[in-house]
Structure formats: structure tokens, C-alpha cells
Amino acid sequence: MPFPLYLLAMAVFAMGTSEFMLAGLLPDIASDFNVTVGTAGVLTSAFAIGMIVGAPLVAALARNWPRRSSLLGFILAFAAAHVLGALTTSFPVLFASRIVAALANAGFLAVALTAAATLVSPDKKGRALAVLLSGTTVATIAGVPGGAVLGTLLGWRATFWAVAALCLPAAVGILKGIPSGRVREEAAGRPALRAELAQLARPRLIVVMLLGALVNAATFASFTFLAPVVTENAGLDGMWISVVLVLFGTGSFVGVTVAGRLSDRRPGLVLAVGGPPLLLGWPALAMLADKPVALFTLVFVQGALSFALGSTLIACVLYEAEGALTMAGSYATAALNVGAAVGPLVAAVTLGTAAGNLGPLWASGLLIAVALLIAFPLRAVVEAGRRVEVLR
Structure with missing residues (x-):
């Protein structure tokens, strides 16, 4: 993989640390601002x-x-916001x-995803995405716990x-590792913005974006509120x-790494093997959360499965949006973050129910169930052209 790709992953590490770090800070933030943990969770x-x-x-x-x-401006704006x-x-x-x-993160990631895809040959987008997203998974291993x-x-x-x-x-x-590139050279052969936006009318693209959003919603629903489950x-x-x-985080790194080697040619295998155990894992975690050994084991497994499926679906988004040379990365980013927005909101509602702190875990299981229920009857729609074999 090209060296500039790893520089982009380093920046994604910083941004991923920020995106995930609230999971361990919510109780202190809530106390400092005199709001409930559920209200503090709205920051996610x-x-x-x-x-x-x-x-x-x-x-x-x-x-x-x-x-x-673009990448430099976005990351400096990101630092200023912090x-x-x-x-x-x-x-x-x-x-x-x-x-x-x-x-700032959205702009950076949208440009970086598109840039990553252009740094490698057309048949290695999944592996390039895995390297880029490794910045996020390393953030969950080192940055967020740190x-x-x-x-x-x-x-x-x-x-x-x-x-x-x-x-x-x-x-x-x-600044040192990404080529400067002149606007006219980069714009050569680029389709019009309207043509790129028209890609969103493609049914297969919509379906894989929806599935990616649901899987990510399940991930964030539980991850955001893990701290009270532990304590x-x-x-x-x-x-x-x-x-x-x-x-x-370690599980997520394993999941992204393994899936990155399969998502280019066998995305259907990743989803078929990982989907059912991911569905069963969230309620199992809810029922066994009071047993530390089971908690530790299931957290690792769910991290691996969540990121394996999530990264595979996002790779599918990039393949399905091949006609959107500059906007494909933004479609993938939007799909990821629709889930990241919806998941904590759904989970926050469950905190006030009889399930209490375990509500988010049950919500994650429900979100995965919805994803699988949508995926099965629509598998004919998402049957792939050359790469998107999502449910085959």
C-alpha cells in the first residue's frame, strides 16, 4: 500500500479518537455541565x-x-474546534x-476516502479502505482508552x-506526504456534480448505504453507553x-483487517458469516453483562463483527458509487454517520426503560435484526454487478 495512505490513516486516528472518546467521558461531562448522561450522549x-x-x-x-x-485545512479546523x-x-x-x-472531519474523510481509492489499483479499494479505517480502529485500541x-x-x-x-x-x-496536485490536473475527466449526485438514484447504492447505516447504528448505540455497563x-x-x-478496539482492528482482504472479492461471505453471530451477540452481552469474563469476551467479538460488516458495506458503497469520482467518499461517510447519529439517540431512549443501562445493548440487537430483515427480501436488488455481492 502507498505510504501516503498511512499518513491519511494517522490523521484518521486523531479524528477517530475524538469521535469515539466520549464513550469513556460521558459521566464526567454530564457531571461537569450538570446534565444527565443521556443528554451528554447527544454530543455523539x-x-x-x-x-x-x-x-x-x-x-x-x-x-x-x-x-x-483540502486535507490540511480540514484537520487544522478540527484541531481548533477541540x-x-x-x-x-x-x-x-x-x-x-x-x-x-x-x-471538518466529514470534509477530511470524504476527500480521504476518495483519495485512498485513487492511490491504488481499481481492484484494491477494499484493502485501501481497510488501511484508512485502521486509523479508526487503532484509535479505539489506544487513543480512546488512553x-x-x-x-x-x-x-x-x-x-x-x-x-x-x-x-x-x-x-x-x-503536508510532506500528499502530492500538491493542481486543480486543473485533478479535475481532468471529472464528471459534473449533477452526474455524481445522480448516482444516489441507483437502488443498489441506496440499499448498501442503508445496510451500512443500520450496522453502524447498532455499533454506536452500545459503544456510546458502555461505561455505565462496566461500572x-x-x-x-x-x-x-x-x-x-x-x-x-482490538476486536475492531481484527475485524477490519480480515474483512479488508475479503471485501474486494467476497463481500457476501463476510456478511453471511458475520451477520447471524452479530445479531445474537448483542442480546447475549445484555444478559451476561454482570459477568466480567463474558463481558470482556463478547465486547471483543462484537467489535470484530461490527467493524468487519461495517467496513465491508462501506467498501460496497465505494464500488457502487464508482461513477461519482469526487462524491463517493461523502456517500460512504454519510452512510456511516447516519448510523452514528441514530444509534445513540435510540439507545438514549432505552436508558429510561426497565432495561436501564442494558437498553442500548438490546437496541443494537434490534437494529441488526432490522438490517437482516431488510437485506433478505432485497437481495435481488443488491445482487452485484462485478463487485457488490452483498448477499450472495
Whole structure:
């Protein structure tokens, strides 16, 4: 894989740390701003909503900008939003800073996904995507747990400062490693924006985006609210939150790595093998959450399965949107973050039910069930042309 691809993954690591880190910080943020944990969880949805709106909007605005300048500008804006978040004493301002960070993240990821696909041969998009998303999975292994430890020791604001600092070496790497590229050269042969947007009318593209959103919704529904499960249901000390996040992140890294080698040629195999156990795993985790060994094991397994299926479906989005040279990455980003927005909102509602802290786990199982129910009758629609064999 080309070296610039790993520089993009380093930047995605910083952004992934920010996107996932609230899972370990929600109780402290809620206490600091005198709001409920459910209300603090809306910060995750705010970030995701910014990503959904920002991905196509910013990608359209930046489609004629040189890629290196675009990527550099987005990551510096992302760092500035975290400085604001670290300084504010107002929850609405913190909420707004998450949206700004999300817009910057959306623009970066939309450009980076498209750039990653062009850095490799046409038959290796899945592997390139796996390298890029490894930045996110490494964030869940090291960045997010590290942020949780830092937040426990120095307060949640220290974690925001740390993310801002992480952006600086990533910015230098982009500046040094990504070719400058002139706008006219990059625009040569590019279809009109209207033609790229018209790709969204393709049924197979809509279906794989919907399935990707549902799988990601299930992932974020539970991941966002894992901290109270660890401390209250399992009865473990707060420092164990970091251990659980590391296990989830390690599983996600394994899942993305394995799926990355299969998603180009055998996406149907990944989904057929991973779908049923992912469906069963969330309710199993809810029923066994009070048993630490079972909790640790299932968190690892669910992380692996969630990211294996999610990354495969996003690779399918890139293949189905091949006609959208500059917008395909934004479609993939939007699909991921529709799920990231909906999942925590659905999960937050369940916290007020009899299920309590375990509600999000049951919600994740329901979301996967919906995905599979949609997928089965529509398998004829998503039957692939050359690459998208999603349900075959």
C-alpha cells in the first residue's frame, strides 16, 4: 500500500479518537455541565449529524480544491474546534464545537476516502479502505482508552487538548506526504456534480448505504453507553472502562483487517458469516453483562463483527458509487454517520426503560435484526454487478 495512505490513516486516528472518546467521558461531562448522561450522549449524535450534513456538502464545495490543501485545512479546523471544546464552560458551546469538528472531519474523510481509492489499483479499494479505517480502529485500541485514562486522571478537558495536539503531526505528515496536485490536473475527466449526485438514484447504492447505516447504528448505540455497563452492571472500577474499550478496539482492528482482504472479492461471505453471530451477540452481552469474563469476551467479538460488516458495506458503497469520482467518499461517510447519529439517540431512549443501562445493548440487537430483515427480501436488488455481492 502507498505510504501516503498511512499518513491519511494517522490523521484518521486523531479524528477517530475524538469521535469515539466520549464513550469513556460521558459521566464526567454530564457531571461537569450538570446534565444527565443521556443528554451528554447527544454530543455523539451532534458529531454524527455534522458528519452526515457535512460529508456531501463539504465534498461538493471542495471538489475543485487541491487534495493536499483540502486535507490540511480540514484537520487544522478540527484541531481548533477541540481547543474551543476544551475551554468552554457552556454545554451549548460544547455541542456546537462538536458539530464544527464533525464538519471538518466529514470534509477530511470524504476527500480521504476518495483519495485512498485513487492511490491504488481499481481492484484494491477494499484493502485501501481497510488501511484508512485502521486509523479508526487503532484509535479505539489506544487513543480512546488512553483518553479515558487521561480523563480520569486530569479531567475530560485534558482529552480534548490531547486530540488537538494529535492533529499537529498528522498535519505535518499530510503536508510532506500528499502530492500538491493542481486543480486543473485533478479535475481532468471529472464528471459534473449533477452526474455524481445522480448516482444516489441507483437502488443498489441506496440499499448498501442503508445496510451500512443500520450496522453502524447498532455499533454506536452500545459503544456510546458502555461505561455505565462496566461500572454499574459488571460492578467494576472506573479504570476497567479503558480495558473494555481496548478490547472493543482490538476486536475492531481484527475485524477490519480480515474483512479488508475479503471485501474486494467476497463481500457476501463476510456478511453471511458475520451477520447471524452479530445479531445474537448483542442480546447475549445484555444478559451476561454482570459477568466480567463474558463481558470482556463478547465486547471483543462484537467489535470484530461490527467493524468487519461495517467496513465491508462501506467498501460496497465505494464500488457502487464508482461513477461519482469526487462524491463517493461523502456517500460512504454519510452512510456511516447516519448510523452514528441514530444509534445513540435510540439507545438514549432505552436508558429510561426497565432495561436501564442494558437498553442500548438490546437496541443494537434490534437494529441488526432490522438490517437482516431488510437485506433478505432485497437481495435481488443488491445482487452485484462485478463487485457488490452483498448477499450472495
